[in-house]
Amino acid sequence: QVQLVESGGGLVQAGGSLRLxxxxxxxxxxxxxxxxxxxxxxxxxxxVAAINWSGGSTYYADSVKGRSTISRDNAKxxxxxxxxxxxxxxxxxxxxxSGRDYRAYRxxxxxxxxxQGTQVTVSS
Numbered sequence: 001q002v003q004l005v006e007s008g009g010g011l012v013q014a015g016g017s018l019r020l021x022x023x024x025x026x027x028x029x030x031x032x033x034x035x036x037x038x039x040x041x042x043x044x045x046x047x048v049a050a051i052n053w054s055g056g057s058t059y060y061a062d063s064v065k066g067r068s069t070i071s072r073d074n075a076k077x078x079x080x081x082x083x084x085x086x087x088x089x090x091x092x093x094x095x096x097x098s099g100r101d102y103r104a105y106r107x108x109x110x111x112x113x114x115x116q117g118t119q120v121t122v123s124s
Contacts, residue, residue, distance in 0.1 A: 008020040008021050009094060011123065019082045020118060023077065030053060033104040034098055036081045063089075100111040
């Protein structure tokens with residue numbers, strides 16, 4: 001059984017930083033792309049960042065580009081999202097997802113397994 005467990009969310013003031021972690025079990029993620037998505041109340045789940053199997057290719061939503069960095073440690077079966085210069089509009093539940101293969105995509109449908117999410121709240 002594949003499980004993805006996110007951590008690192010919380011309440012932070014605008015301009016602050018958070019580092020989200022996603023620990024995987026039941027699947028060795030080194031062969032798969034990983035992604036981060038977020039969902040704010042009343043809105044659809046949206047793409048934030050993705051990384052291919054090796055970490056050699058990364059992709060970001062325009063809304064977080066330049067402020068966020070996705071990375072992975074395949075030895076620890078963990079993926080990270082470092083978020084800096086946080087804004088109130090970044091407030092959402094952040095989800096980690098494991099892809100269907102080694103290629104990174106921006107679409108929800110390309111991801112096979114999902115975590116339960118971690119809340120990020122940015123106060124103004």
